[in-house]
Amino acid sequence: MAETLSLLETISYFWDLTFTTEVLWVIIPLILATIVIVTYFERYDKEKAGWNTYLSNSLVLLFVSILLFKYIYSIKGLGFFNFIEYFDKTIAAAALLLFGLILLKFNFEHILPERFAKYLSSVLTINIGAYAVVLFVYSKFPPYWNELFALLIILIIFSIILNIAKLPLHKLFGFVKKEKKKEEVKNIKES
Numbered sequence: 001m002a003e004t005l006s007l008l009e010t011i012s013y014f015w016d017l018t019f020t021t022e023v024l025w026v027i028i029p030l031i032l033a034t035i036v037i038v039t040y041f042e043r044y045d046k047e048k049a050g051w052n053t054y055l056s057n058s059l060v061l062l063f064v065s066i067l068l069f070k071y072i073y074s075i076k077g078l079g080f081f082n083f084i085e086y087f088d089k090t091i092a093a094a095a096l097l098l099f100g101l102i103l104l105k106f107n108f109e110h111i112l113p114e115r116f117a118k119y120l121s122s123v124l125t126i127n128i129g130a131y132a133v134v135l136f137v138y139s140k141f142p143p144y145w146n147e148l149f150a151l152l153i154i155l156i157i158f159s160i161i162l163n164i165a166k167l168p169l170h171k172l173f174g175f176v177k178k179e180k181k182k183e184e185v186k187n188i189k190e191s
Contacts, residue, residue, distance in 0.1 A: 061100025
């Protein structure tokens with residue numbers, strides 16, 4: 001099945017998979033957290049993320065990987081046998097868990113320079129990466145290059161969309177700041 005699909009059909013499959021009930025239960029918290037955090041840091045542009053934010057973001061990977069292990073365990077009601085039967089999905093969930101644990105340790109102990117930790121533990125990097133692994137684990141495809149390339153394209157598209165979405169937020173919050181300053185000046189003059 002997977003070899004017969006074109007790259008566009010595979011991307012379309014992953015897009016449709018995104019809106020299945022099981023996948024939505026996992027990614028809705030990722031989407032909400034991404035929107036809230038991106039909006040927050042655009043609103044308060046002078047406030048910068050710190051080690052506590054990086055640590056919190058790395059915890060997301062632990063929670064998502066545990067949900068993925070639960071899903072793999074429950075496929076066709078076969079329990080632990082699924083971890084062998086769906087070894088590629090097990091490896092993906094384990095890699096996500098391992099990456100989350102390594103990031104957690106690095107962020108907790110401030111091992112990396114902050115500029116690297118900022119990028120690796122950003123809400124966009126963490127949540128979009130987790131989203132790609134969720135799609136891979138929930139997909140019915142074996143891991144061929146076409147599927148991995150489709151996931152990479154989806155990651156790039158979402159990264160571009162989220163970075164572009166920052167522009168109107170930045171302009172909106174800049175406009176609000178200017179209006180507040182005008183109002184303050186007006187109030188001072190009236191006083």
